Amino acid sequence: MTHAQASGRPRTVYFFGTCIVDLFYPGAGLAGIKLLQSAGVEVVFPDGQSCCGQPAYNSGYLDQARAVAWAQIKLFAKDYPVVVPSGSCAGMMKTHYPGLFRGRPEQAEVEDFVARVYELTQFLVDVLDLELDDLGPPVKVTWHPSCHSMREMGVADQPKRLLHQLSKVELVELPRERECCGFGGTFSVRQPEISAAMVTDKIGAIAGTGADLVLSGDCGCLMNIGGAIEKAGGHARPLHIAEFLWERTHGRR
Amino acid sequence: MAAADFRAKAHDALGNRELRANFRRAMDGLMSKRAMLFADRTEWTALRALGAAVRARSLLRLPELLEQLETRLRDNGIQVHWAETVDDGNAIFKDILSRHGARRVVKGKSMVSEEMGLNHALEAEGIEVIEADLGEYIIQLDHETPSHIIMPAIHKNKQQIARLFSQKIKDAEYTEDVDRLTDLARRVLRRKFAAADAGISGVNAAVAETGTLVLVENEGNGRMCTTVPRLHIAVMGLEKVVERLEEVPPILSLLTRSATGQVITTYVNMISGPRKPGEKDGPEEVHLVILDNGRSRIYADPELRNTLRCIRCGACMNHCPVYTRVGGHSYPGVYPGPIGKILTPQILGLETTGDLPHASSLCNACVEVCPVEIPIASLLVRLRSEGAGKTPHGGAPVKGAGSRRKSQEDWVWRAWALVFRMPLLNRLSNFALTRFGWALPSDSPLLREWMTVRSRPRFARRSLHELVRREGIPHE
Amino acid sequence: MSDARTAILGRLRAAEGKTPPPAEHFEVVAPRGWSGEEKIARLRRLMESVHTEFLDARGGDWTALLQDWLAQQGLAGLIYPPDTPLGRRLAGQWSGATPLIPYDRSLAEWKEEFFAQEAAGLTGTQGGIAETGTLILWTDETQPRTLSLVPPVHVALLDVNMLYDTLWQAMREQGWTNAMPTNLLLVSGPSKTADIEQTLAYGVHGPKRLLVVLVEGDPAFS
Ligand code: SF4
Numbered sequence: 001m002t003h004a005q006a007s008g009r010p011r012t013v014y015f016f017g018t019c020i021v022d023l024f025y026p027g028a029g030l031a032g033i034k035l036l037q038s039a040g041v042e043v044v045f046p047d048g049q050s051c052c053g054q055p056a057y058n059s060g061y062l063d064q065a066r067a068v069a070w071a072q073i074k075l076f077a078k079d080y081p082v083v084v085p086s087g088s089c090a091g092m093m094k095t096h097y098p099g100l101f102r103g104r105p106e107q108a109e110v111e112d113f114v115a116r117v118y119e120l121t122q123f124l125v126d127v128l129d130l131e132l133d134d135l136g137p138p139v140k141v142t143w144h145p146s147c148h149s150m151r152e153m154g155v156a157d158q159p160k161r162l163l164h165q166l167s168k169v170e171l172v173e174l175p176r177e178r179e180c181c182g183f184g185g186t187f188s189v190r191q192p193e194i195s196a197a198m199v200t201d202k203i204g205a206i207a208g209t210g211a212d213l214v215l216s217g218d219c220g221c222l223m224n225i226g227g228a229i230e231k232a233g234g235h236a237r238p239l240h241i242a243e244f245l246w247e248r249t250h251g252r253r
Numbered sequence: 254m255a256a257a258d259f260r261a262k263a264h265d266a267l268g269n270r271e272l273r274a275n276f277r278r279a280m281d282g283l284m285s286k287r288a289m290l291f292a293d294r295t296e297w298t299a300l301r302a303l304g305a306a307v308r309a310r311s312l313l314r315l316p317e318l319l320e321q322l323e324t325r326l327r328d329n330g331i332q333v334h335w336a337e338t339v340d341d342g343n344a345i346f347k348d349i350l351s352r353h354g355a356r357r358v359v360k361g362k363s364m365v366s367e368e369m370g371l372n373h374a375l376e377a378e379g380i381e382v383i384e385a386d387l388g389e390y391i392i393q394l395d396h397e398t399p400s401h402i403i404m405p406a407i408h409k410n411k412q413q414i415a416r417l418f419s420q421k422i423k424d425a426e427y428t429e430d431v432d433r434l435t436d437l438a439r440r441v442l443r444r445k446f447a448a449a450d451a452g453i454s455g456v457n458a459a460v461a462e463t464g465t466l467v468l469v470e471n472e473g474n475g476r477m478c479t480t481v482p483r484l485h486i487a488v489m490g491l492e493k494v495v496e497r498l499e500e501v502p503p504i505l506s507l508l509t510r511s512a513t514g515q516v517i518t519t520y521v522n523m524i525s526g527p528r529k530p531g532e533k534d535g536p537e538e539v540h541l542v543i544l545d546n547g548r549s550r551i552y553a554d555p556e557l558r559n560t561l562r563c564i565r566c567g568a569c570m571n572h573c574p575v576y577t578r579v580g581g582h583s584y585p586g587v588y589p590g591p592i593g594k595i596l597t598p599q600i601l602g603l604e605t606t607g608d609l610p611h612a613s614s615l616c617n618a619c620v621e622v623c624p625v626e627i628p629i630a631s632l633l634v635r636l637r638s639e640g641a642g643k644t645p646h647g648g649a650p651v652k653g654a655g656s657r658r659k660s661q662e663d664w665v666w667r668a669w670a671l672v673f674r675m676p677l678l679n680r681l682s683n684f685a686l687t688r689f690g691w692a693l694p695s696d697s698p699l700l701r702e703w704m705t706v707r708s709r710p711r712f713a714r715r716s717l718h719e720l721v722r723r724e725g726i727p728h729e
Numbered sequence: 730m731s732d733a734r735t736a737i738l739g740r741l742r743a744a745e746g747k748t749p750p751p752a753e754h755f756e757v758v759a760p761r762g763w764s765g766e767e768k769i770a771r772l773r774r775l776m777e778s779v780h781t782e783f784l785d786a787r788g789g790d791w792t793a794l795l796q797d798w799l800a801q802q803g804l805a806g807l808i809y810p811p812d813t814p815l816g817r818r819l820a821g822q823w824s825g826a827t828p829l830i831p832y833d834r835s836l837a838e839w840k841e842e843f844f845a846q847e848a849a850g851l852t853g854t855q856g857g858i859a860e861t862g863t864l865i866l867w868t869d870e871t872q873p874r875t876l877s878l879v880p881p882v883h884v885a886l887l888d889v890n891m892l893y894d895t896l897w898q899a900m901r902e903q904g905w906t907n908a909m910p911t912n913l914l915l916v917s918g919p920s921k922t923a924d925i926e927q928t929l930a931y932g933v934h935g936p937k938r939l940l941v942v943l944v945e946g947d948p949a950f951s
Contacts, residue, residue: 017717019673023686024710026717033726045721047728048676056666058615060637062645064670071674099631151617180574184614191260191612192702197267197578198614200706227707282927299757306751313750316741329911335734387933388924404924411926435922435930442934447844463909473878473920473935480874480912481836491737498906502758502897506861513923516775517861520935521915529911531870534836545733549740558744649744 009128012042014082014116016072018089019051020219021240028219028240032085032120035246039128043083046075052084054092057100058185066100073097073106073113082116083123085242087149088218090119095152119149120242121217125158134166136248142174142211142236144181144202144225146218159217159241166248172209183224199228206236215241259609262583272408276580279407283571286514287622304507305626307500308562311492315552318461318494319543325464329526331539342544343374346453346486349540350380353484355450359442361468361475362386363455364402364565365488365544367587368600371453382453383445385474387438394421400581402588403512403567408580442474452478452536456489457564458504459541462497466541468522469509476522485527485536491543492552492561504564507624511566547600547652554649556635560595562625569619569629575612585609591619595632603640603653610636683716758897761860768859768892769943775862779918780931782938787889787945792818795884795942796825799849806830806848808880812871815853815886832873843879850880850936856891858899858915864941865899866914874912883919883936889945 013036021029033043049072057065076082084090094117101110124130143163149155163171182188182198189195202225206214214229214236216222226238266272291297311318323333334349336342350358358375360366360382372382372393384393388406392399395417399405406414411429418437419427425437454475458467466487468475479485495501509515528535551557570576570590581589585606586597594613598606610633619629638645641662642655672678690712695704703710721728763771773783786794799807804827810816811831823829830848852872855865864885868874877883893899896915900906905913920935931937 017721022717023683023690023712026713026715026720029717030720030724033721033724043726045726045728047718047721048679050673050676050679053673056669058634058637059662059666060634060639060641060643061666061670062634062638062643064666067670068673096631147614147616147618151621178618180614180616180618182574182614184616187611187614189699189702190608191263191575192705193260193264193267194575194578194612195614196706198574223710224707227703227710230708231704231706279927296757299754303753303755303757306753310750310753313748314745316738316745319738319741335731335737337733337736341733385934386924387922391924404927406924407927411928414925431925431928431930434925435933439933443844446934447840463906465909465913471920472922472924472933474933476874476878476914477934480878481840483837491741498900498909499755499897500753502895502900503755505896506758517863517915517917519779519916519918519921521863523909523913523915524911525909525913526911529870532868532911533832533834533870533873534875535868535873535911543737545737549737549744552741553744 010041010081012044012080013123014076014078014080015043015045016049016052016076016082016084016089017045018084018086018219020223021085022050024223025219025240028085028243031240031246032083032242034250035124035130035242036083038250039124039130041128044080048075052089052092054089055185057092057096062100069097069100070106073110076113080116081118081123081127082113083118083120085120085240086218086220087119087146087153087155088220090117091148091152093117119153119155119217121158121162122153122155125161130162132162132165132245132249134168134248135250136166136168138168138170139213140170140172140211141213141215141244142172142206142209143177144174144214144216144221145177146216146221147180149217150178155217162241162245163215169248172211174209175205181221181225183220185220188224199224203228203232203234207234211236213237213239213244215239215244217241259583259585259612263579266579266583271410272580273578275408275410276577279404280571280577283514287511287568287571290510290514290516300503300507301624301626303503304624305562307495307504308564308625311495312552312558312561314496315492315494318496319491321461322459322464322494325461326541329464331464331526331541334540334542336542336544337546339369339544339546342369342488342542342546343371345542346371346375347378349484349486350375350451351378353451355484356380357445357449358382358451358453359385359445359449359478359482360452361454361470361478362389362405363453363488364399364587365455365490366453367399368546369488369544371488383442385442385445385478386470387435387472387474390438390442391417398582398587400589401567401570402565402592408582446477446481449482451484451486452482454478454485454487456487456493456541457508458501459489459494460498460501461494464525465498466524467501467505468524469505469518469520470522471519473520476520479522479524480535483537485538486540486542488542488544491545491548508564508566511568511622511624550649550652551599556648557599557632557651559627560599560632562627563592563596564625565592566624568622568624572618572622574614574616574618591629595629595636598636599651601652603636603651604656607640607653607657610640680718683718687712687714687716755897758895760894760898763859763894765889765892768894769889771859772857772862772892776918776941779862779921780939781918782940784940784942786942791886791942791944791947792822796823796827798940799827800825802882804849804882805846807851807884808832808846808848808876809851810872810876813853819851832876836873836875843875846880848880849882849884850876851884851886852877854885854887855903856893856899857887858893858896860895861917863896863915863917866916867910868912868914869910874914877914877916878935881932881936882938882940884940884942885916886942886944888947889943
């Protein structure tokens with residue numbers, strides 16, 4: 001947080017799209033970029049970017065994770081904040097990059113990069129103090145905070161503060177909201193039964209809220225939760241918070 | 254038990270509705286009780302930092318402190334024994350007990366003794382060992398093992414306990430009244446305490462500067478075991494030592510609040526010696542068995558060493574979404590939950606337990622609550638690396654390192670790294686997946702697992718890279 | 730087994746860390762600056778929340794109050810430590826209906842009888858801790874360990890002038906490191922368990938009831 005606050009409201013930011021957004025939820029990424037632009041910030045999207053390295057890291061393949069991480073860091077060399085529409089990928093950078101490069105020649109550069117990393121809603125609230133005007137019809141939503149956004153990035157109530165600004169949006173608290181949805185990357189296929197039990201409980205809780213939409217800041221969770229709701233024939237539609245905010249404030253395009 | 258068993262046992266546990274309800278109810282209660290006691294975030298942060306520092310300092314000087322502890326204990330009249338393996342530990346117990354002709358033994362809760370399989374070893378010698386902690390007593394009656402390190406019988410509900418007592422305790426009527434069930438156990442066990450030749454206990458912390466064994470408990474059974482019989486034998490893992498007495502208060506406070514949401518347990522029992530001349534009670538002999546069983550190997554690696562900070566509070570399992578669903582009996586070894594996932598593979602070796610570190614979504618719920626700041630998630634990742642034979646430079650390999658290595662997986666990650674490191678390759682693969690990803694067969698093993706309860710993920714028709722270019726967003 | 734010792738310590742020493750030890754900041758367990766009344770109120774509230782009973786004998790005669798209390802409970806006797814100042818005081822002034830039973834022999838000599846007594850056990854305390862609602866019990870030749878453990882009721886005398894804010898404060902100000910007794914006990918209520926369905930039940934192995942008698946400035950305790 002210190003970086004952007006120290007230098008005031010930044011004019012330009014980098015956007016790190018993440019691999020899941022890139023391939024499955026590009027609309028969420030684009031909405032994130034547009035929210036930033038509409039707040040008067042110039043957004044740069046380094047074209048060579050791909051993935052934060054988390055899949056390999058979580059599997060214990062640290063050399064491969066490091067190689068991919070370093071390839072990203074080099075692309076984000078200027079002194080701009082790096083905004084990430086995913087608590088998990090931002091968390092990978094913030095909490096695991098320093099350890100991956102400790103004692104290596106790249107260490108200083110990595111630490112400089114890490115200090116500039118923000119999760120999207122954190123940046124919108126803490127740095128830009130974004131104000132929103134609700135243009136949409138009344139709707140009931142619930143919020144799924146991702147594990148890594150809370151526990152690695154320290155995202156607290158920023159997403160809810162954004163949602164509370166929307167006058168026609170009713171936010172229903174999700175029971176046991178802090179409990180993992182069961183995604184966990186390879187966990188979902190390495191321990192499919194436990195993961196299934198977790199996501200089944202999660203979508204049960206979501207159904208219990210009666211919400212029309214389940215919002216999150218992480219597309220891994222959305223893929224897991226959304227896939228399970230779809231298979232079960234549930235009601236709530238999964239949506240990334242960036243996409244939701246953009247739709248509500250600028251109309252569907 | 255091999256790791257394949259974890260999946261099989263987890264499968265059974267997931268299908269057992271009564272069991273899942275028992276765990277869910279208990280864990281919900283424990284989480285909310287703990288949360289209330291750490292509501293003051295500033296205090297929590299400071300206390301936790303102190304607890305972590307105390308444990309880290311103790312480990313830093315472990316060999317020195319163990320020697321100091323041994324000297325002080327001897328000065329105080331407590332005899333010290335060292336055991337490299339569980340068999341050695343059991344042999345020491347048998348030897349001491351047989352020298353005293355002890356046939357009837359009462360025992361307080363001790364996870365290290367579970368690790369040793371002490372009860373079986375002693376019973377094989379014809380020694381009667383009675384577990385005196387109520388939870389341990391319950392599972393001993395049912396020939397089970399603990400399903401939780403603090404609350405061993407947490408998997409049972411009171412109907413199950415009522416049935417068990419009425420079947421196993423002489424002249425006991427069937428009752429589901431918790432007070433009456435407790436009273437039943439009291440009556441049986443009081444006779445055992447009075448008649449016991451020896452008492453066995455664990456240790457929550459051993460203080461090097463004073464030669465003191467600190468034990469916490471609520472029931473008084475631990476005090477009975479360490480006070481009433483003529484002989485007391487305590488056992489601890491070698492990591493339990495702290496340097497100074499003043500380091501005990503933060504550890505106690507973190508332990509009891511994290512474990513059961515209590516500001517303190519009913520009893521804190523500080524033992525600094527056997528009965529002195531003129532004293533009217535207390536054991537005439539006190540022994541301490543210090544167990545290694547793989548711990549010195551864990552100690553050899555500066556990262557893995559953090560495992561040994563653990564104060565066995567159980568908070569990590571109380572907050573674990575996996576533990577809550579599969580229960581403590583699904584895990585190999587005696588330590589379930591997140592601490593078990595990092596400790597058991599290091600003790601038993603990755604050959605048989607290498608899949609255990611993968612049985613985590615890395616959600617970090619355990620990391621968030623661990624009162625001594627053990628980076629459990631990072632250690633799980635380290636053990637995953639170890640399984641694939643990738644001990645980091647300067648690290649000490651875990652037992653069984655490399656035993657889970659699959660060359661196929663190595664190739665997958667190498668190819669992955671290539672694609673995600675090379676923008677051109679990444680662009681090509683994105684193009685292919687967005688255009689033709691639908692053609693991947695649904696019966697590939699990974700997709701099949703995914704699709705048991707989820708629909709098939711759908712690739713976007715255009716990647717974010719393409720949308721960014723189309724929208725004219727600066728993409729240097 | 731000294732081989733095991735050498736081998737274990739050798740392995741540990743080979744790996745011992747060279748990094749500087751992390752600093753410890755004890756402020757969080759240090760005294761809170763509570764007044765005497767705040768300490769009493771806090772200790773009472775916490776101990777009562779776990780079923781401890783209180784008898785306030787400040788400014789009165791604790792032996793008389795205790796006598797009445799015991800008579801109401803219908804207990805078979807009061808087992809007490811005869812060779813302590815409080816034991817002597819008690820024996821000198823006792824006129825109650827409840828018989829006094831001195832703990833004047835070794836446990837082995839009367840184990841069966843002692844375990845079977847439906848009596849109360851009386852002990853002094855070495856003060857209390859307000860933060861956690863805790864009594865400090867020092868055991869020695871005159872005050873046996875089992876007196877606060879085996880009888881179904883434990884009566885503890887607590888001088889309110891000996892209350893500490895925290896455990897850390899108590900152990901430092903009383904100089905525990907210099908002279909630990911063979912068994913130092915912290916007692917924060919009657920024996921309890923939650924091993925059956927997380928339901929609290931009292932009196933599982935130790936005392937079912939704990940009565941704290943508050944006294945002030947009694948010379949028997951200085
Ligand atoms: S790992 Fe941490 S949370 Fe888990 S039992 Fe040990 S100290 Fe408690």
